[in-house]
Amino acid sequence: MISELTEMLYKIDKNTNIRLVLLKGAGKSFSAGADLNWMKRMAHYNWNENFQDSLALASLLSALHGLTQPIIAVVQGSAYGGGVGLIAACDFAIASNKAKFCLSEVKLGLIPAVISPYVVRAMGERASKRYFISAETFDAYKAFELGLVSEVVPHSDLDTVVENMVQQIIANGPIAIAEAKKLIDKVSLGDINEEMIRDTAQKIADLRSSPEGKEGVSAFLEKRRPVWPDKESIVTDLAEVSDDELE
Known part of the structure; x- marks a missing residue:
């Protein structure tokens, strides 16, 4: 399993x-x-x-x-x-x-x-x-x-x-969600130094300039729901967790 x-x-x-x-x-x-x-x-x-x-x-x-x-x-x-x-x-x-x-x-x-x-x-x-x-x-x-x-x-x-x-969750930007997960892993283990400051600034600049970021901001300003590019809202259930070998 x-x-x-x-x-x-x-x-x-x-x-x-x-x-x-x-x-x-x-x-x-x-x-x-x-x-x-x-x-x-x-x-x-x-x-x-x-x-x-x-x-x-x-x-x-x-x-x-x-x-x-x-x-x-x-x-x-x-x-x-x-x-x-x-x-x-x-x-x-x-x-x-x-x-x-x-x-x-x-x-x-x-x-x-x-x-x-x-x-x-x-x-x-x-x-x-x-x-x-x-x-x-x-x-x-x-x-x-x-x-x-x-x-x-x-x-x-x-x-x-x-x-x-x-x-x-699925109402939010899929790329932003994935990047947020990566961000947490990186900043939780790192020092707050010049490298981290520049890296986090670059990440938000990248997302602001991306199609998803532009759509999210436009939707907010236009008071409508965002339409995320090329994404379907599919939620998957993993199969039953077997007790076998989980020690």
Whole structure:
């Protein structure tokens, strides 16, 4: 399942008609932890097999995080182990008030190594230390407090809230959205220096001069909705997140 999801993300990234991606789980859980059959196989892996297996998950997380289109995790139920990493690798997450979360790896004598770059950036170093080493289960409101999810809604309202957010996002300029994602990654890790000052000034100048930027400003001044060039509003749901191999 991991390789299939990764390949699907690569294809989505190249499809300029897809405006937004939703990452969902099917059933009661978003991702309930490692699959028993996979754990039985893993118990007999040698070092190289474990390394290659972990690289596959790392590639999936990188594809999620680096996707050109915005990607929202829709968390309707429990997210354990690698499932928390999937959520953290998305741009943001909307969770049901019934959702539960757990970084459970240390219970198995393991660590959440591959997902850690995304989880630590989402939750912060201090909170990550607590939940990495305690393996406590925490609820959606705690996940919101920690920054893992951006909104918690009543379970019955989840689909409606997500749809409203989808419409809010796809009304905006697709190129501007993609550039905004790149901008956040760059400025969040860099120093505020002359290079960054010039780079950010260049980026806004480029967009102001682009067909999309000109259309957006014209639409605002003319009090009408913008018509973004050569774009259809297609929203894609990724397939159910499998519990297999997500530890």
